[in-house]
Amino acid sequence: MIKSEMKEKQLARLLVSAPPLLFLIVFFVAPSLIMILTSFRFPGEFGGLAPVTPPSDKAIGEYGFTSDAYQFFFSDFIYTEIFLKSFAVAFGTTLICLILAYPLAVLIARSRKHLRNLMVLLVILPFASNFLIRIYAWMIILGPESALSHFVNTVLAAFGIAPVTLLFSPFAVLVGMVYVHLPFMVLPLYTNLEKHDPSLLDAAQDLGANAWQRFWRVTWPLSLPGVFSGSALVFIPVLGMFAVPDILGGTGDILIGNLIKDQFLGTRDWPFGSALSIMLTLAVLSVAGLTTWFARSASGQRAT
Amino acid sequence: MKRGNPWLWSAAVLVYAFLYIPLIIVVLYSFNDSRLNAEWVGFTLFWYKALFNNTEMLLAARNSLIIALCASFCATLLGTMSGLAIHRYKLRVLPVLVFTPVAMPEILLGVSILLFFLQVLNFTLGMVSIIIAHTTFCIGFVAIIVRARLQGMDESIFEAARDLGASPWQTFRLVTLPLIMPAVVAGALMSFTLSIDDFVITFFTKGVGEPILPIQIYTMIKVAVTPEVNAISTLLMLLTLVMIIIAARLESNASSEESTKPGKTVK
Numbered sequence: 001m002i003k004s005e006m007k008e009k010q011l012a013r014l015l016v017s018a019p020p021l022l023f024l025i026v027f028f029v030a031p032s033l034i035m036i037l038t039s040f041r042f043p044g045e046f047g048g049l050a051p052v053t054p055p056s057d058k059a060i061g062e063y064g065f066t067s068d069a070y071q072f073f074f075s076d077f078i079y080t081e082i083f084l085k086s087f088a089v090a091f092g093t094t095l096i097c098l099i100l101a102y103p104l105a106v107l108i109a110r111s112r113k114h115l116r117n118l119m120v121l122l123v124i125l126p127f128a129s130n131f132l133i134r135i136y137a138w139m140i141i142l143g144p145e146s147a148l149s150h151f152v153n154t155v156l157a158a159f160g161i162a163p164v165t166l167l168f169s170p171f172a173v174l175v176g177m178v179y180v181h182l183p184f185m186v187l188p189l190y191t192n193l194e195k196h197d198p199s200l201l202d203a204a205q206d207l208g209a210n211a212w213q214r215f216w217r218v219t220w221p222l223s224l225p226g227v228f229s230g231s232a233l234v235f236i237p238v239l240g241m242f243a244v245p246d247i248l249g250g251t252g253d254i255l256i257g258n259l260i261k262d263q264f265l266g267t268r269d270w271p272f273g274s275a276l277s278i279m280l281t282l283a284v285l286s287v288a289g290l291t292t293w294f295a296r297s298a299s300g301q302r303a304t
Numbered sequence: 305m306k307r308g309n310p311w312l313w314s315a316a317v318l319v320y321a322f323l324y325i326p327l328i329i330v331v332l333y334s335f336n337d338s339r340l341n342a343e344w345v346g347f348t349l350f351w352y353k354a355l356f357n358n359t360e361m362l363l364a365a366r367n368s369l370i371i372a373l374c375a376s377f378c379a380t381l382l383g384t385m386s387g388l389a390i391h392r393y394k395l396r397v398l399p400v401l402v403f404t405p406v407a408m409p410e411i412l413l414g415v416s417i418l419l420f421f422l423q424v425l426n427f428t429l430g431m432v433s434i435i436i437a438h439t440t441f442c443i444g445f446v447a448i449i450v451r452a453r454l455q456g457m458d459e460s461i462f463e464a465a466r467d468l469g470a471s472p473w474q475t476f477r478l479v480t481l482p483l484i485m486p487a488v489v490a491g492a493l494m495s496f497t498l499s500i501d502d503f504v505i506t507f508f509t510k511g512v513g514e515p516i517l518p519i520q521i522y523t524m525i526k527v528a529v530t531p532e533v534n535a536i537s538t539l540l541m542l543l544t545l546v547m548i549i550i551a552a553r554l555e556s557n558a559s560s561e562e563s564t565k566p567g568k569t570v571k
Contacts, residue, residue, distance in 0.1 A: 008471060008472055009472065011472075012472040012476075013389070013392075013393055016385045016389045016392075017385070017389035017395060017398055019381075019382060020382040020385050020386040020389070020398065020402065020443060020447075021397065021401065023440075024401040024402065024440065024443070025401070027417065027436050027437075027439075027440050028401060028404075028405055028416075028440050029401065030420060030424070031416035031417050031419060031420035032416050034416065034419050034423060035415060035416040035419055038419055038423070048422075100315075100319050100322070101319070103311070103312050103315035103316060104315065104320075106312060107309075107313065107315075108316075121552075122323075125545075125548070126323045126324060126327055128497065128544045128545070128548055129537075129540070129544055130501045130503075130518070130537065130540050130541070130544075131501055131518075132503050132518060132521050132522055132525065133327075133330060133521070133537040133540065133541070134326065134327070135525075136330065136521075136525050136529075136533060136537065137326030137327060137329060137330045138326060139341075139525065140326075140330065140341040141326055143341065143342065145340060146342060179322070179323075182323065236407065237410070239409060240408075240410065240412060241409070242411060243503060247525060257409070257411050261507075264415060264418060264508065265507075265508075270419065273415065274415070274419065277411075277415050280409065280411075281412060284408060284409060284412075288407070
């Protein structure tokens with residue numbers, strides 16, 4: 001009786017965990033391993049890959065495994081530069097998102113409950129519209145014939161500065177990145193701020209702290225775990241983004257994502273594309289690791 | 305409200321304006337009687353008519369719908385299982401595999417699945433590869449929603465069912481499933497919208513065959529922008545909005561049902 005029950009439990013456990021496990025091993029783990037392997041292969045003559053073993057003894061060309069793709073990356077500084085630029089854009093986007101999101105998150109956290117839910121919903125709602133549409137909207141707003149462009153150039157002309165094009169510029173890329181990722185910053189910040197005990201601020205005020213001191217000495221340190229998780233949620237996707245620079249950026253605004261995309265859908269150098277993807281993965285992992293570590297030490301500080 | 309700080313309010317209004325003005329402009333210009341998205345000329349439904357006469361676009365919409373239905377079905381099934389398994393058993397590997405695809409840049413998932421299909425399965429890319437790729441990243445979202453619901457529930461219900469002699473399958477079918485149903489439906493709706501909106505992963509796994517909606521929109525944006533893009537955008541926004549309202553209704557119905565139950569302890 002007990003034994004059959006144990007068996008039944010084992011069976012239940014197997015039935016619910018095996019199918020997703022199997023699916024993800026085949027369609028997530030295996031493809032990731034294949035990507036690692038691909039980065040150590042030779043590119044094929046007409047794109048794709050060269051076979052591991054030569055088709056005949058007299059076959060010309062390169063076969064087998066190599067670290068060429070990685071060496072190629074370091075052979076030209078331009079690739080390192082693109083990586084650095086991607087980090088800079090990701091950092092800038094994260095910072096702007098933080099500055100925009102923080103006051104809003106504070107306000108939402110301090111509002112009454114029903115208003116709070118509505119305000120959160122209003123942050124998520126635009127996020128639910130199609131990703132490409134949100135980028136496209138900025139094509140309209142920043143376009144050369146748009147009201148904003150006319151306004152900016154009129155102002156610049158008044159100061160005797162030559163007209164600028166807003167679209168297809170690093171500025172447009174940054175605006176698009178911030179727009180697409182802003183909700184990722186607001187939500188974790190709000191979740192953190194909402195848990196703060198308001199009596200702490202009252203106590204600080206009673207002890208004579210002014211508004212700035214109350215923020216800098218009480219609210220901000222307590223919100224650091226939220227700041228770090230929000231930052232990771234913005235930084236990581238921006239690092240791999242190719243659609244925003246592709247649509248809003250100019251020819252020079254190439255980030256890691258665009259470089260990877262070109263290796264698979266343009267020049268078809270799979271090994272190099274895979275090597276770039278591996279390096280992006282490593283970058284993402286280190287960013288995720290760092291933020292977790294920072295967030296932990298931030299909440300640890302609070303405990304002591 | 306004691307701290308009705310005017311600075312906070314003005315900052316918040318600015319952020320909301322930043323979030324909504326672009327979308328409002330897209331919707332407005334879908335009714336604009338001009339080829340250029342530059343100034344308002346007059347009201348027209350021309351772009352919607354053009355859209356419904358665009359057979360390529362209709363085919364793309366149909367394909368995307370099929371993909372979203374299949375992917376959300378698979379993801380809901382596997383995601384609900386994952387959510388249950390992760391909540392109930394101390395598992396090490398499954399949570400990592402379920403949640404990593406949600407957290408990592410989409411391009412990595414797209415690239416690896418592209419390589420896998422072309423190299424290992426020797427399979428031409430198309431609808432099937434897109435469905436599988438979408439399922440892979442949607443499982444995580446469904447699992448998160450289902451697990452969150454399970455975490456909020458009283459474990460003693462399941463114990464009671466077992467004490468009363470229910471088999472694990474009966475406990476699942478008669479107790480667990482009805483209780484987590486709102487989360488399952490919300491997860492299904494979420495994966496449907498994620499799938500129908502997804503551009504990056506679709507872009508890598510689409511191959512050269514059938515037209516797919518996000519790719520079609522991308523091509524229109526890159527090649528020749530006409531307000532037809534605005535029209536399809538407006539319709540898609542409407543679709544997503546309806547889905548969200550349905551999901552919110554289900555969620556609030558479920559929670560109000562619970563709160564009216566006598567003796568329910570709120571945690």
